[in-house]
Amino acid sequence: MMRLHLEKTRMENEEGLNHLWVEIMDSAVCDVRIHIDLPEGLLRLPNLTGHEESDSGTIFLDGPLKERDVLVEFFTEEAVTPGRCEIIVVMDYRDAHNREQSMIRTVVLEWVEETQWEEIVINDDVAGRVKPMRSMSLQRKDHGDEWIVLVPPGTGMRGEMSELEKKYRIDY
Numbered sequence: 001m002m003r004l005h006l007e008k009t010r011m012e013n014e015e016g017l018n019h020l021w022v023e024i025m026d027s028a029v030c031d032v033r034i035h036i037d038l039p040e041g042l043l044r045l046p047n048l049t050g051h052e053e054s055d056s057g058t059i060f061l062d063g064p065l066k067e068r069d070v071l072v073e074f075f076t077e078e079a080v081t082p083g084r085c086e087i088i089v090v091m092d093y094r095d096a097h098n099r100e101q102s103m104i105r106t107v108v109l110e111w112v113e114e115t116q117w118e119e120i121v122i123n124d125d126v127a128g129r130v131k132p133m134r135s136m137s138l139q140r141k142d143h144g145d146e147w148i149v150l151v152p153p154g155t156g157m158r159g160e161m162s163e164l165e166k167k168y169r170i171d172y
Contacts, residue, residue: 028096041080
């Protein structure tokens with residue numbers, strides 16, 4: 001029904017960047033609400049797939065599903081203690097019989113030090129979705145005359161990527 005795919009199961013504990021692909025397997029579901037509970041120290045941007053989001057971070061896929069993927073970018077700004085943590089994804093939806101249902105899935109993420117970066121393996125299926133989804137999410141938003149300034153995670157106010165981020169970022 002719902003599968004979770006991390007771009008990397010091991011992530012840098014300082015200035016780390018990662019992506020989560022939430023794949024909804026059943027096309028008969030509708031009115032989907034997805035909430036992603038991140039561990040302390042992990043932050044996220046609005047979903048790259050361009051779905052509507054509430055201020056609390058709930059992602060809405062209204063009506064019958066035409067697009068069954070949600071792609072989310074998350075990152076660290078400050079160092080976190082190395083170790084394991086869980087990302088929890090809750091999906092509320094209506095099934096084919098119009099009954100309200102709920103599903104919870106978790107995925108384990110391991111924080112590692114910069115010295116262990118060479119041991120990180122990238123999931124090519126997720127990485128292959130990042131670039132097209134990133135550009136599509138910008139095209140889908142109609143902001144009229146409003147200016148939007150996008151600052152990629154890890155660049156901060158100095159406007160530069162760290163050396164570590166340059167090593168592993170797939171769209172650099």
